[in-house]
Amino acid sequence: QVQLVQSGGGLVQPGGSLRLSCAASGRTFSPNVMGWFRQAPGKKRDFVAAIRWSGGSTSYADSVKGRFAISRDSAKSTVYLQMNSLKPEDTAIYYCAASPTLTIWTMTNPDDVDYWGQGTQVTVSS
Numbered sequence: 001q002v003q004l005v006q007s008g009g010g011l012v013q014p015g016g017s018l019r020l021s022c023a024a025s026g027r028t029f030s031p032n033v034m035g036w037f038r039q040a041p042g043k044k045r046d047f048v049a050a051i052r053w054s055g056g057s058t059s060y061a062d063s064v065k066g067r068f069a070i071s072r073d074s075a076k077s078t079v080y081l082q083m084n085s086l087k088p089e090d091t092a093i094y095y096c097a098a099s100p101t102l103t104i105w106t107m108t109n110p111d112d113v114d115y116w117g118q119g120t121q122v123t124v125s126s
Contacts, residue, residue: 002026002115004096009120012086016124020081022096022117031098031115034072034079035107038092038122045095050104051079059104064090086124093119 008020020036035050049060049070058070069082079096096117099107107113 002029002098004098004115004117006094006096006117006120009094009122011123011125013126014087014124016086017082017084018086018122019083020094020096020120020122022079022081024077024079024098029077029098030100032100033102033104033107034096034098035104036070036079036081037095037097037110037113038090039095039119040092043092045110047108047110048094049081050097050107052104057104059107083122086122088124090122091124092122094122095119 003025004022006022012018031053033050033052036048037045038048039045047061048064051058051070051072067085072079097113098115099113
């Protein structure tokens with residue numbers, strides 16, 4: 001059984017920064033890719049970023065390119081999302097995701113994700 005436990009998030013002013021963390025556990029945990037999605041109220045869950053567990057290649061949604069950075073610490077089985085220059089439209093619940101079969105290019109449809117974190121609220125407001 002794979003578990004993804006998220007931390008971080010909260011309230012930040014526009015232009016500010018936040019970092020999300022997602023720690024994975026499970027005897028058989030061996031992802032090919034981990035990533036982040038987000039869901040704003042009344043909207044569908046959207047892809048944000050993904051990272052290949054081996055090698056560290058990354059992909060991003062156009063809306064966050066240049067502002068967000070995904071990284072991982074293999075020794076800690078943890079993936080991070082550093083969010084800079086935050087905007088009010090970044091407000092959403094952010095979800096960590098993992099898959100043993102998807103790639104950084106195919107982890108775009110939430111229906112295909114195998115494992116989810118519990119979600120954490122990010123609110124960007126003055």
